Amino acid sequence: AETTLRVATWLPPTNPQNATVWPTWKKWVEEATEGRVEVVIENYTGHPKTIYDAVEDGIYDVGFSVEAYLPGRFKLSGVAEIPGEITDAETGSVALWRTYKDYFEPADEYEGFQLLGLFVHGPGQLHTKFPVNSLDDLKDKKMRVGGGLVNDLAERLEVTPVSAPSPKSYEMMQQGVVDGTFLPAQEQKFFRLSEISTDLTLFPKGLYTTAFSIVMNQDVFEGLSTKDQQAIMSVSGERLSQLAGAAWGKADDNGILEAKEKGVNVVFLAENDQRVKDLNKLAEGIDQIWVDSVTDRDVDAKAALADFRKYVDDINSKK
Amino acid sequence: MQLSRWIEKQYPEPNIYRWIGLILEGIAATVLLLIVLLTCFDVAGRYLFNNSINGAVELTQIGLAIMVFAQMPIITWRGSHVVVDLLDQILGYRIVKILAIFSVFIISTSFYFLAVRIYQLAERSLRRGELTEYLGLPAGHIAQYIALMSWVTAACMLTYGAYCVLKNKNISQSVGE
Amino acid sequence: MSVVFIGFAVLLLLILVFRMPIAFAMGIVGFFGFAILQGLGFDNLFSFRWTAPLTLASNRVVETVQEYSLSVIPLFILMGNIVTRSGLSQELYNASYAFLGHRKGGLAMSTVLACGGFSAICGSSLATSATMAKVAMPPMRKFGYSDSLATASIAAGGTLGILIPPSVILVIYGLLTESSIRELFAAGFIPGMLGIVLYMAAVRYVVWRNPAAGPAGERMTFKERMIALRGIWGVLMLFTIVMGGIYLGVFTPTEAAGIGAGGALVIGFARRSLSLPGLYETLIDTARTSAMLFSVVIGALIFSDFINRAGLPDALLNFVTALDVAPIVVILVILCIYVVLGMVFESLSMLLLTVPVFFPLVASLGFDLVWFGIVVVVVTEISLITPPVGMNVFVLSAVLKDVRAGTIFKGVTPFWCVDILRLLIIVFVFQVSMFLPELLYR
Ligand code: NA
Ligand code: NA
Numbered sequence: 001a002e003t004t005l006r007v008a009t010w011l012p013p014t015n016p017q018n019a020t021v022w023p024t025w026k027k028w029v030e031e032a033t034e035g036r037v038e039v040v041i042e043n044y045t046g047h048p049k050t051i052y053d054a055v056e057d058g059i060y061d062v063g064f065s066v067e068a069y070l071p072g073r074f075k076l077s078g079v080a081e082i083p084g085e086i087t088d089a090e091t092g093s094v095a096l097w098r099t100y101k102d103y104f105e106p107a108d109e110y111e112g113f114q115l116l117g118l119f120v121h122g123p124g125q126l127h128t129k130f131p132v133n134s135l136d137d138l139k140d141k142k143m144r145v146g147g148g149l150v151n152d153l154a155e156r157l158e159v160t161p162v163s164a165p166s167p168k169s170y171e172m173m174q175q176g177v178v179d180g181t182f183l184p185a186q187e188q189k190f191f192r193l194s195e196i197s198t199d200l201t202l203f204p205k206g207l208y209t210t211a212f213s214i215v216m217n218q219d220v221f222e223g224l225s226t227k228d229q230q231a232i233m234s235v236s237g238e239r240l241s242q243l244a245g246a247a248w249g250k251a252d253d254n255g256i257l258e259a260k261e262k263g264v265n266v267v268f269l270a271e272n273d274q275r276v277k278d279l280n281k282l283a284e285g286i287d288q289i290w291v292d293s294v295t296d297r298d299v300d301a302k303a304a305l306a307d308f309r310k311y312v313d314d315i316n317s318k319k
Numbered sequence: 320m321q322l323s324r325w326i327e328k329q330y331p332e333p334n335i336y337r338w339i340g341l342i343l344e345g346i347a348a349t350v351l352l353l354i355v356l357l358t359c360f361d362v363a364g365r366y367l368f369n370n371s372i373n374g375a376v377e378l379t380q381i382g383l384a385i386m387v388f389a390q391m392p393i394i395t396w397r398g399s400h401v402v403v404d405l406l407d408q409i410l411g412y413r414i415v416k417i418l419a420i421f422s423v424f425i426i427s428t429s430f431y432f433l434a435v436r437i438y439q440l441a442e443r444s445l446r447r448g449e450l451t452e453y454l455g456l457p458a459g460h461i462a463q464y465i466a467l468m469s470w471v472t473a474a475c476m477l478t479y480g481a482y483c484v485l486k487n488k489n490i491s492q493s494v495g496e
Numbered sequence: 497m498s499v500v501f502i503g504f505a506v507l508l509l510l511i512l513v514f515r516m517p518i519a520f521a522m523g524i525v526g527f528f529g530f531a532i533l534q535g536l537g538f539d540n541l542f543s544f545r546w547t548a549p550l551t552l553a554s555n556r557v558v559e560t561v562q563e564y565s566l567s568v569i570p571l572f573i574l575m576g577n578i579v580t581r582s583g584l585s586q587e588l589y590n591a592s593y594a595f596l597g598h599r600k601g602g603l604a605m606s607t608v609l610a611c612g613g614f615s616a617i618c619g620s621s622l623a624t625s626a627t628m629a630k631v632a633m634p635p636m637r638k639f640g641y642s643d644s645l646a647t648a649s650i651a652a653g654g655t656l657g658i659l660i661p662p663s664v665i666l667v668i669y670g671l672l673t674e675s676s677i678r679e680l681f682a683a684g685f686i687p688g689m690l691g692i693v694l695y696m697a698a699v700r701y702v703v704w705r706n707p708a709a710g711p712a713g714e715r716m717t718f719k720e721r722m723i724a725l726r727g728i729w730g731v732l733m734l735f736t737i738v739m740g741g742i743y744l745g746v747f748t749p750t751e752a753a754g755i756g757a758g759g760a761l762v763i764g765f766a767r768r769s770l771s772l773p774g775l776y777e778t779l780i781d782t783a784r785t786s787a788m789l790f791s792v793v794i795g796a797l798i799f800s801d802f803i804n805r806a807g808l809p810d811a812l813l814n815f816v817t818a819l820d821v822a823p824i825v826v827i828l829v830i831l832c833i834y835v836v837l838g839m840v841f842e843s844l845s846m847l848l849l850t851v852p853v854f855f856p857l858v859a860s861l862g863f864d865l866v867w868f869g870i871v872v873v874v875v876t877e878i879s880l881i882t883p884p885v886g887m888n889v890f891v892l893s894a895v896l897k898d899v900r901a902g903t904i905f906k907g908v909t910p911f912w913c914v915d916i917l918r919l920l921i922i923v924f925v926f927q928v929s930m931f932l933p934e935l936l937y938r
Contacts, residue, residue, distance in 0.1 A: 013852050014674045043804065045797075045848045047563075050555040053440060057551035058534075070458070072450030111447075142365065147452040160365060163376050163453050168748075170677055171667055176745025192670065192677050325773065347787075348779035351570060355761070358571070358754025362747045380562040383790075386570065387561045390780075390787035399784060400517030401792055401890045402901075415515060422516045429524060436550035437558060462558050 001038035003224060005029070005216075008044040008051050008063035015190060016247035017064070024243055028235035033228045055217050056112045064117075064214040068148040075294050076104040077211035079301075079308050080120050082290050083153050083283040084205040087316055089184075089252065092209060093119035093245025095311035097238045103304040107297045110213070114221035116232075117214040117240035121184045122252035123206020124150060127197045128180030129173065131265065135278045144169055144181040149286055150208035154182070156282045169193060182207055185259070186251035194262035201267045202256070203276055214240060336479050339471070340393045347389040354382045374454040384461050388468035395426065395472050396480035419484045427477040434469035437462050500806045503529045507799070508884060518890060519788075522795035527553050529802035553798050560794045564750065569623050570786035571753030576627030577778045578760035579731060580634070582769040587727035589635030594716045594724035601703035601710030603639055604649040607632045608695045611650055612688070613739075615657020621843065621880050622789055623753070624654035625888045629895040642709040643899050644907030645702050651888040651904055652695055652911035655877040658843070660688035665847060665873055672848075673855045675865040679933035683870050687922050687929050691877075694914040701910055730763045788894050792887070800846075809853040816857065823861040827868075827923065830854055831875060838879020843887065847876060870929040871922055878915045881908045 007026075011017050018041075026039035042060070044051060049069035054060050067074035068081070077096060079085075086092030096118045126132055130141070135157060143159040145151055146166055154161045162178050169181045173196045181193070185202065188194040214236075221229060259266050269276050291301045330337040361375040372378075394400065398419075410418075441462035449458040503525050510521035528536070531549040560566070589603065592610075596602030610632065615624035628650045636646040658665045661681035670677035703710040716724070738756040741747050747755060764770030770778075812833055816826060837846055851872065858868045880888045883905045893901040922928050 012672050012674060013856070043848070043852055045800070045804070046555055047559045050559055053551055053555055058545070058548040059552050069452060070449050071452060071455060072448040072458075073444075162365070163374065167667075167671055170670075172748060174678070174745075175742065175748065177748050177751075190671075190674065192674075195676065195678050329777075344780045344783065347783040348776055351574065351779050351783050352775075354567065355571065355574065355754050355757045358751055359758040362751050362755060366746075376564050379567050380564050383563070383567055383570070384558075384561040386783050387787045387790045390783045391791075394784050394787050399894070400519055400788055401894045402515055402517050410513070418514045418516075421514060422520070425516065425524065426520050429520060429527075433550065433553055433557065436547075437554045440551065440554055440558075461562065462554075465558060465561065 001030075002036045003220075003228070004038045004040055005061040005220070007039060007041045008054055008060035009041055010044045010048045010051070010065075012190065016186075016251045017244065020247040020250075021240075021244045025235065025240060028239075029232055032231035032235050037224070037228055037232065052113075052215065055215050058217055058219070060217075061220045062116065062214070062216045064212055067211045067213055068146070071147065074109050074211075074213065076100070076107060076109055076297060076299060076304075077118060077213065078149065078290050078293065079305055080211050081149050081209055082287050082305075083149065083208050084203075084280060085309065086120060086123055086209055086312060087205055088245075089120055089122040089209075089249035090242060090245035091312055091315045093241045093248075094238060094315055095308055096120060096211065097241040098311050099304055099308045101238075102307060103299055104297075107299050109297075110215060112218055113215040114218055115213065116216050116236040117244060119212050119214075119241050119244035119248065120209040121212070121248045122186060122209070123184065123203065124182045124208040124210075125185050125203060125206055126180060126199070126201040127169075127173075127183055127187065127193045128199045128201065129197055130179060131199050132201045132267070132275070135275055135282070141179045142177070144172055144178045146182075146210070148208065148210065149290065150182055152286050152289060153207060153283060167191065170196065173197065184209070184248075184252055184255070186248065186255040188255040188259040188262075188264065189251070190255070194259045194264050197259075197264055199265045199267065200256070200259045201269065201275075203269050203279060204271055207279070212244070214244070332479065336396070336475065339475065343389040343392060347386045350382045350386045350389070354379055354386075357382070377451055377453045377456075381456075381461055384465060388465050391468055392472040392475045395430075396475045396483065398480070398483065416484065416487070420481065423476060423481045423484055427473040427480075430469045430473035430476070434466040434473070437469065438466035441466060499529060499532060500803060500808050503802060503806070511884065517791075518885070519791035519795035522792075522799040523553065526795070526799035526802040530798075530805055533802070533805050552801055556794055556797045556801070560797060561790055566790070566793070568750055568753040569626070569789055570782055571757045572623040573626045573630075573785055574778070574782040575734075575753070575756040575760045576630045577782050578757065578764050578770065578775075579734070580630040581774055581778050582760070582764040582767060584728070584731040584763070584769075586635055587724075588731050589632070589639075591721075591724045591728045593635075593639060593713060594721040597639070597713035598715035600707060600712045601645070601699040602712070603636055603641060604645050604699045604702075604710050605696045607636065607646070607649045608653040608656075608692060608699065611653025612656040612660065612692045612695075613735075615654050615660075621654045621658055621877075621888055622891050624657055625651055625891045626785055626789070626895050628654060629892050633896055639713065640711045642706075642907075644903050645699070645709040646907075647892050647896065647899055647904045648702075648907030648911055649695070649699060651881050651886070651892050651908050652698070652915075654888050655880045655915075656688060656691050656695075658877060659684045659691065659870070659873050661685065663873070665843065665876065666869065668847060669851060669869045669872065672851050673865050673869065675869060676933075676937065679866045679937050680869050682932040682936050683866050683929045684873065685932055687870055687874060687918065690918055690921070690928065691874075691915070694918050695911055698910040698914045702907075730767065734759045734763060785895055789891060792890065796887075800848075809850055812850075813853050813857065816854075823863070826861060827858070827863065827871075830858070831871065831919065831923070834872065834875040835878065835882075838875060839882050839885060843876045843880055846879060847872070864926075864930065866933060867922075867926065867929050871919070874915070874919050874922060878912050878919070881912050881915075 007022060009018055009022060022041045029037055029039050048065045051063040051065040055063040067077050079099060080092050080096045100118055139158045141159050142162055143154060144164050145154050145161045164172060166183060170191050172178045188200060256266060287305060294301050330340045332340060357375055357378055361372045364372055441459040445457055445459035451458050507521055507525045510516045511518055527549050530552060534548050536544045592606035593603060596606050611624055611628050614628060615621060632650055633646060661684050663684060666680045666684055667677055670680050737759055738752050741755060742749055742752050816829055819826060819829060855865060859865055880886055889901055889904045892904055893899055
């Protein structure tokens, strides 16, 4: 191969990103460029938030990370993180990419990068050591939370928030430091929450999600021939976003299966369930928090939010 | 006065180095104590008031950075870093000293150049408005502080640190023993 | 691949001959090694783009000094320092001496036990060594123990905690390989206890060879023992709060470090054995030791970035895969590789670099991943005390300025020899690790 792209990845080897997304994209890129570009996937052992610097400064050529680790820098993808917006990871990811293309691209949040894709993990749900028969059951319970808009929701649910990185969930729940955690259903399997939670309560549109971006070093991208640039982008963008979303979504299904197998009480809530209605009421106005937070970006946030919702509905109606 | 005698004993360095050491270690000690209190109040708050301190994790992280780098100049010029001394007796006094001077130059240079890059990265981060995850503080300031302290370390090491090696001064490493 | 060997050679040269502090030696070799892999050569010394390696090193510095999980290092060291300064450790040792002092090497055995207990809860070998050095060293010296036996029992005892649950390292292994964490915890228990027993046997061996290393005292009467016990209620309460709090889930191990330090402060002030200037001196002493340890961790991380980029993990995998031998021989080869890597790596970076590489191969050979996790962690423990880069040994020689690293390495040899024995037992007697998880969960 004429060029080798080094991909920085973190997460465990079995995570869909490493088990499915990277190997598939590697195959796509190598085929599309007829072998002129080779992809090598390397384990990143530093903090995932420094992956952005690592790619921008040429330590790696491609990488992905959580945007919420660097709030203030990446704000616009937060549109997907508003509670109750996405139904599943694939839909959310494709809708996010389309919204980016239509509205966010000129704001240039990815200065110094060639953006290859945007995706979200599945809807964040309730993993608890107690049954959630009504939202009042959550009151004063100690819940682990990460960063982002879910904190606003946690405050409205009147839980006692305990901030910690998500991989700490197992330890903290096992020891009883927290009574539950907000995470996507896949973590029943990956973080082994099925061993220590008694209840998994699934809201149709979840409580939140997390946006990830896949970025490439700008100089490396521009150093490729136009033909190869086009070849890489033909297998990235919406295609890569969809690939990632679908893979992460499938992991949610596996997480739910795992939970059932281990005897966790899995509760699917219907749209007309009182808990869902209560949640929707509580979450009212959080979308405005996001709109207000991006006023310093030259973007029509209201229209972007409306279109994001439209894309989600569009994609779902075609399923 | 008792205080001045205490300072004399703990910081036998000449003037400016004495004050740099005293002030920076004062900061490090205070911050360490604050981290202890923060953790205790955070846990107490979680059980007694159903509320933990907002961003306690992040304050601890920032405190760690302040403490470690406030300490960096003095432990570096006093030569307190971990050294493997397996071959000292074989090499002999003169060679050990020459090698120590070589180390002084390498260490100062690394601190200097690394700090330049850390400072550049900090400025870039501030320009982009990067904030910390839980408290939303500007993320670049802590890196600027690290860069600044690295420069102080480099300057002190190249002057007083080199002097100590040449004059074979050994300052007690552990206080109060 | 040759760049890796050159890198190792230069590292050893800088550490051993040039006597450069280990933190800087590792950082500098890692930095230039990485730059060379990025295309640095003699011809482009001035036109080379230094941004990538500089950013790499900068990121490691900035993120490591803000790593929350490393906050246990200063906090547990502080707890140990306060306990020592308040005279509590002396009383604790008087008590152990009253019970075990009449045996040869009895105090070193109780040190192993205390280190095992302490590191089991705090989960950090470095913090345990630093803490127990302050607590255990002065009394052992007072009772006439040789430096090499005293320090070795601390350094070795400190390694036990990463196997005895709760263990941060096992959680990380579990997340990397998607194996059951509670099974890992259960599996670690018996091998951890076996470690304590074997270390005690190592102490017996040392005093059998050289009775002067750990002299026996006089047997005390029951009354004398009770009097000795009376002095230690404060420190016992502190340890009970820290241990109990973690096991009952009142706080996390990281928080426990802060609670322990706070509790030690309260006890120190209550007994009037801690003055304000004393507190200040304890704080800066702790901060100094911590800053040294953080420097070493940063250097080790930059070095491991270089080794990772040089492709050592993949090369090793290819080497092992190409061997056409029985599965158990493959495991033994992997273990040899770990022992060799462990000579120069810091424990966590070794785990992060090698486990993702080896575990698919191990699984495909039909071995149990829980069992492999225990095996890997035991090898990691060994790496903490083997020369030339044994982190626990360095921490001890940094905290105890008057003991040379060479003395500790010499003293610790019997301990890692029994560790190898324990490793072989775990490898060949499957039940040692798997009895509990199979009984409890399968
Ligand atoms: Na442990
Ligand atoms: Na070692």
